[in-house]
Amino acid sequence: MAKTKKTTTATVGIDTQNDLAGIEVAGLSQGQIVRKRFFRHRGALVSMIVLAFIIVMAFTSVGTQVAGLRIGGWWPFSWDSTPPVIDGGRPSMWLLPFTVAFTDGGLSFAPAAITFGEHPFGQDEVGRDIFALVMRGTQQSLMIMVIVGLLATVIGTVVGAVSGFYRGWRDSVLMRFTDIVLTIPVIVIGAVLGRRFGIAGAPVLALILGLVLWTAMARLVRGEFLSLREREFVDAARVAGASDARIIFRHILPNAVGVIIVNATLLMAAAILLETGLSFLGYGVQAPDTSLGKIISENQAAFATRPWLFWWPGVFIIAIALCINFIGDGLRDAFDPRQRKMPSEKALAKAATATRTQQSPAGVPVVVESLPETEILPNAIAPAEDRPLPDPTDPPTGGEPGPDDAPGSGR
Amino acid sequence: MASFILRRLAQSLLIFIAATYLMYLLVALSGDPLQDLREGNAPNKEALIAARIDLLDLDVPPYLRYFIWLGGIFGLTGKGFGWLGVSVQNQPVNVLLGQAITSTLQLVTIAALVAIVLGLIVGITTALRQYSAYDYGVTFLSFLFFSLPIFWVAVLLKQYLAIGFNDYLRDPQIPWWFILIVSPIAGAIWSSIIPGSTKRRWITFGVATLATAGMLGYMQLTDWFSSPHIGIAGIIISAIGIAFGVTALSVGLKRRRALRAALVTAAVGIGMYFLFMYVLSYFINEWLLLVLGLVAVGVSYAIGWFMGGDDRKPVARTTAITGLLIAGLTVLDRYMSVWYVYSNSGRIKGRPIATIGSQTPGLEGSMWVHGVDLFAHLLLPTIALILVSFATYTRYSRASLLEVMNQDYIRTARAKGLTERTVVVRHAFRNALIPIATIIAFDIGALVGGAVITERVFGWTGMGQLFQNGLDKVDPNPVMAFFLVVGGLAILFNLLADLLYAALDPRIRVS
Numbered sequence: 001m002a003k004t005k006k007t008t009t010a011t012v013g014i015d016t017q018n019d020l021a022g023i024e025v026a027g028l029s030q031g032q033i034v035r036k037r038f039f040r041h042r043g044a045l046v047s048m049i050v051l052a053f054i055i056v057m058a059f060t061s062v063g064t065q066v067a068g069l070r071i072g073g074w075w076p077f078s079w080d081s082t083p084p085v086i087d088g089g090r091p092s093m094w095l096l097p098f099t100v101a102f103t104d105g106g107l108s109f110a111p112a113a114i115t116f117g118e119h120p121f122g123q124d125e126v127g128r129d130i131f132a133l134v135m136r137g138t139q140q141s142l143m144i145m146v147i148v149g150l151l152a153t154v155i156g157t158v159v160g161a162v163s164g165f166y167r168g169w170r171d172s173v174l175m176r177f178t179d180i181v182l183t184i185p186v187i188v189i190g191a192v193l194g195r196r197f198g199i200a201g202a203p204v205l206a207l208i209l210g211l212v213l214w215t216a217m218a219r220l221v222r223g224e225f226l227s228l229r230e231r232e233f234v235d236a237a238r239v240a241g242a243s244d245a246r247i248i249f250r251h252i253l254p255n256a257v258g259v260i261i262v263n264a265t266l267l268m269a270a271a272i273l274l275e276t277g278l279s280f281l282g283y284g285v286q287a288p289d290t291s292l293g294k295i296i297s298e299n300q301a302a303f304a305t306r307p308w309l310f311w312w313p314g315v316f317i318i319a320i321a322l323c324i325n326f327i328g329d330g331l332r333d334a335f336d337p338r339q340r341k342m343p344s345e346k347a348l349a350k351a352a353t354a355t356r357t358q359q360s361p362a363g364v365p366v367v368v369e370s371l372p373e374t375e376i377l378p379n380a381i382a383p384a385e386d387r388p389l390p391d392p393t394d395p396p397t398g399g400e401p402g403p404d405d406a407p408g409s410g411r
Numbered sequence: 412m413a414s415f416i417l418r419r420l421a422q423s424l425l426i427f428i429a430a431t432y433l434m435y436l437l438v439a440l441s442g443d444p445l446q447d448l449r450e451g452n453a454p455n456k457e458a459l460i461a462a463r464i465d466l467l468d469l470d471v472p473p474y475l476r477y478f479i480w481l482g483g484i485f486g487l488t489g490k491g492f493g494w495l496g497v498s499v500q501n502q503p504v505n506v507l508l509g510q511a512i513t514s515t516l517q518l519v520t521i522a523a524l525v526a527i528v529l530g531l532i533v534g535i536t537t538a539l540r541q542y543s544a545y546d547y548g549v550t551f552l553s554f555l556f557f558s559l560p561i562f563w564v565a566v567l568l569k570q571y572l573a574i575g576f577n578d579y580l581r582d583p584q585i586p587w588w589f590i591l592i593v594s595p596i597a598g599a600i601w602s603s604i605i606p607g608s609t610k611r612r613w614i615t616f617g618v619a620t621l622a623t624a625g626m627l628g629y630m631q632l633t634d635w636f637s638s639p640h641i642g643i644a645g646i647i648i649s650a651i652g653i654a655f656g657v658t659a660l661s662v663g664l665k666r667r668r669a670l671r672a673a674l675v676t677a678a679v680g681i682g683m684y685f686l687f688m689y690v691l692s693y694f695i696n697e698w699l700l701l702v703l704g705l706v707a708v709g710v711s712y713a714i715g716w717f718m719g720g721d722d723r724k725p726v727a728r729t730t731a732i733t734g735l736l737i738a739g740l741t742v743l744d745r746y747m748s749v750w751y752v753y754s755n756s757g758r759i760k761g762r763p764i765a766t767i768g769s770q771t772p773g774l775e776g777s778m779w780v781h782g783v784d785l786f787a788h789l790l791l792p793t794i795a796l797i798l799v800s801f802a803t804y805t806r807y808s809r810a811s812l813l814e815v816m817n818q819d820y821i822r823t824a825r826a827k828g829l830t831e832r833t834v835v836v837r838h839a840f841r842n843a844l845i846p847i848a849t850i851i852a853f854d855i856g857a858l859v860g861g862a863v864i865t866e867r868v869f870g871w872t873g874m875g876q877l878f879q880n881g882l883d884k885v886d887p888n889p890v891m892a893f894f895l896v897v898g899g900l901a902i903l904f905n906l907l908a909d910l911l912y913a914a915l916d917p918r919i920r921v922s
Contacts (some may be wrong), residue, residue, distance in 0.1 A: 176426065183898050184542040187860035188878070189437070192890075195882055196441040273560055277864055280562045281879065296563060303566060314563040321558030329554075 034258075036335035044330020047323035054319060058138040061131070077119075077129035079136035079290070085127045086118065091308045093120035122308040124299065134312045137292040140285060141272055142320070144206040148271035152211025153264040156217025161256075163218070164225025165248055175222070182215045190274055194283035202289045205275075213271060217263050259336030265328035269321045276317050292317045299351040419909055423902045432477055434894050435887050439473035444885040466501060467886070480891060488794075489807035490914050498881070507877055508892045514769035515873035516784070518792055519855075519862050519900075526797040526858075527851060530804025535843075536604060537805065538812035539835065545603040549805060556802035562860050565795040565868035569766045573791055577762040580754070585627050589783070594624040612679040638751040641744040646737075650677040653736045663832055669726045670809035672718040676711045676730040681739035683707070684744075692745050707738040725756055734760070744788070749779040753787075756780075763787050767870040794864045799861065800854055807850045812843040845915050852908035856901040 028036070039045055063073035077083060086092075087379040098109045115219040121130035159178065163171040181189070189212050197208045228234065229252060237251050276293025278284035299309035429664070443449070444467065448460050464470055468479055479488065486492035495504035537546045598620030602612045630636070641649070654673035655664070662669045687703075695703065711734025715727030754763040758774050765788045774784055815821065815841055824834045859874075866875035874893050881889030 176429075179426045180430045180433060183427060183856075183901060184434055184894070185856040185901075187857075187863060188894065188897065189434075191863075191882060192437045192441050196437075203735070269558065273558070274795075276560050277562060280560075281864065281867065285881075293560070293562075296560075296566075300566060303570060307570070310563075310566065314560065314567075317560050317563065318555070318558050322554060325554050325557050380499035396625060 034331075034334045041330035043326045044333075047326035047330075050319065051323040051327070054138065054316070054323070055142060058135045058142065062135045062139075075129075075132055075135070077132045078171050079128065079132045081129070081132075082127040083123075083129065083328060085123055085125075089119070089123035089125065089127070089308075090123035091120060091130075092118055101220070115337035121312045122306070124306070124309055126303070130309060130312055133290065133295060134292070134316055137290050137295050137313055138316050138320070140202050140289060140291040141275060141317070144202055144209070144275045144285075144291065145268045145272045145320070145324075147203065147206035148210045148213060148275070150263050151207060152213040152271070153217060153260065155210070155212035156263075157221050157260055159214065159218040160221025160223075161225055161248060161253070164222035165229055165244070165252065167226075171222075174218070176217050178215050181212070186212060186270075186274060187277060190278050191281060191283040194278045198278075198284055198286050202291065204286050205285060209271060209274060209278075213267055213274070217260070217267060220259055220263055221256060224259050225252060228252045228255050236342055237364055258331075262328055262332045262335060265324055265331060269324040269328065272321055272324070336397065373385050416906070416910070419906060423905065424850070427898050427902055428481075430898060431481075431891065431894065431905060435477045435480065435891055436473055438882065438885070438887040438890045439461045439476065441882065442885040444469060447884070455729055458685045463499070465501070467495065467888075473887075476887075480888065495892045498889050499886045504888045504892045507889060508874075508896070509701070511872065511874045512896060514871055515859075515866065515875065517765075517769075518789060518796065518865070518871075518873070521789060521861075522793045522796040522800070523851075523855065523858055525793060526800035526804055529797070530801050531808050531847070533801075534805040534808025535812055535840065538809040540604060540606065541813065543603050545600065553802035553805050556798040559798055561795055561799070561864050562868055564798060565791070565865055568791045568795055569712055569868065572794075573764045573766045576764050580636060580763065581761060583634065585631040590624050590627045590631075593627065594620045597623040641740060641747065643681075643684065646680055646740060646744065649740055650680050650737050653677065653740075654733050657733045657736065658729055661732065662725045663830060664881075666726070668718065668720050669715075669729050672726050672730050673733045674713045675718065676714050676733045677737060679710070679714065680707075680734060680741070684741050687741050688745060688748075692779070693777075699894075700778075704735070704738055707734050710734065746779055746782050749777070749783055752776070753780050753783045764790060766791065766793045769871045769873065792862075792869050792871070795868070796858065796861050796865050800858055803850065803854060804847065807849050808843065811846050812839060815839045815843045818842075841915055845912060846910045848911045848915070852901075852904040855904045856897065859897045859900065 014348055030125040031262070059073075061073045062077075062079055063071040065071070072078075119129050119131065121134060123129055124133070134260060160176050163174040190209060193208045193212065198205050234247060234251055237247050242251070275291060279291050279293030280297040282297065285294050287294075295313040296310060300304065303310050445460055448463065450454060451459075453459060468476055471479065480496055482488055483490060483494040483496055484492075486494065488494060491503070495508065497503055498507060500877075519564070533549055537543075537549045541544055556920060595616075598616040600617075601619035602616040605612075605615045607615070651674070654677040655670070658664055658666070658673045660668045664670060691703070708731050712727045712731040714734075715730030716723050718730075719726035750763075753759060753776070754761055756774070756776070758771050763783075769788050770781075771784050771788075774781065821834060821839055824838045829838075863875035863878060865871075866873045867879070874896060877889050878893040881887070881893070
């Protein structure tokens, strides 16, 4: 990956330059490069920590129940215990040192204590602790998300790989079938299947949803395989006598893994929203199971009187989906070999003042591997590094030739 | 080209028919259509069951029953062409669909249009201001919108926006602290969007802050929310602004001829404002309004054509867009003028933003009042519905434009001395639109799916309800009617995207 590059300043060390241009000089493995780039994406990193925190909290706080076996947690209440209702079930948690009230003249503040209390998220009308309920719902939603993500990824990858690698009649048949499934909106087919299988429990529902959501993945993997199978290294492997299976698994699949992983995360984000949407419509998880969407759906009527029944499940849905979207975005950046950091205008200006004394020949663009950063999809949350670039005349959007394939390898 | 369209159409139709078969089987097998009767304890239970079996041909297995349904559509069952069967309650599905389709199509069309316009504008401006605070803000917002459950947002909107805003409308005051907080924020946003040196940014900030504060102050002083209006002063300012803006975007302000033509159009538009507001608008209906709109565009085009000089077409285009926008503003003002009447009418009782249903039953008034009624009912569902689509379009148009801006030919265009406007509008924008067309076509299905949830939250009797009622009773006919419309829309939009592709990209040679 390393290439020579013109530099017009002596003030910036080689290491910094390589670092900021995203060029790995030392022989790093693909995994190392990806990891390094991923950890540079601040949004993704923070999201990963938050998601890990949510997962740990959901499973340790109220424990879990697998096939009738109940494992307890550190939270005093369980999602099915009904302690007496305190203070009308109002949340006992208050995290600001003051209270805010809207009055006629404007806002008024009054001092208040930061408290956590016995039922931080409140209670519902029969006294069930909302924190415990939401944690249980989070567990279920996370489980559904993971099952759907894995199953849909496997099916989509197999279908896409077979049709992209073998082409011909297999491709026609599989892709026409994909088109057929794709014609039906996800929520519609999900509702129809959920009506039949939702009653069988959350894991079954998850499997069924996995059977619905693979279509986009199949198309993407097929596209990836179609282009990869024409590459020289595949020809070389075939000349060397490799079997189809070996070519697929050892040569093509590792090169397509970026697309697959990125879309698997996005699929999971879609899955959690689909599950909650279906549960809301009544075609998703059925009682006695619960999920975040089901809690919202059950308490919709109580919104005017007990809004906290409604707030917390929603907040957790958003937090999980947001984290996964950000992680997917970070992975996309990390796996994209064309991705290069571009310094911000501020950094350019800083570099300009730094190099003014160095008499840099203006107008000479810096050749960074002849491939500038071309943003493929959402990724700009990671702020451009505020480091100087050697030559300030290179515009941020670059004038370099970009790759010619269509944008949007995702979604 | 024609053969390509025909082939695509035939292919899509075959896939669509296969999809209906799959859908029919899934719905028919999703439960027991006789469950409610079996569990009931009516004395004539057996007779009821037999009657329903006879009504819906339940004795025929689903994989064959589908063909009865398909035959009905092609007029083979003797009920006429396009017969969609009957529902469990023996109501013709055609009638049910006719009642449901209008409100849903209204909702989806308006949501799609709003999402496309907003998404493209925001996506393109973020791409042009890559890595600005505005860009980061929009990026974060679109990630947030991706992650929002529609139904959750819808309930929140209902509770806080609708009820809160209706409460506010009882005594609409804009407090001074609100103006103090909002104006600098608006200024900061504008200075982040409009580029330039530090000094120019500060000027932008100041002007935007003052303008916002002035506007809010004016709204407070004139009690704007009780009787909203643009007014003749607003129309004059906006018309001149539109003339300058459209000219700047369309041909550039250096073309004095075009600017003059646009300003003449604006003057004509201002003149027409009086005629329309005080005379014409009292005598027309929706169709005449459409005709008047076309006349406005035609007249504006003619102005551009005659004043255009040597290079007429771009000038005529500029004036046509200017005329259309001014006409739109005039109509908007006309709608606003009945707001007071509407919100204080006996049916509304001062709570105009509706949370239930798609129209106020028994509302009397002119077409303008009904238009406002439609707006008040569409507002919240549309907001809930467009969030995800808006996020998608923003991200894709941004990515697409960035990709294009890195191409060689853009550098060539800059190198030969074209203005930034020409580079962006003519060279980059057109090409950036190509991938977006596909995304939008694909997204229509998701939009209708979202409409099912939105309609449920807002209690609309639309297609979502048709679908849900049918599914709850394991009744394939209404569900299939729903799916015919949804799938038909998806196929139509995919076809449109193909056509748009060919129109936008001359390189696409169809073989």
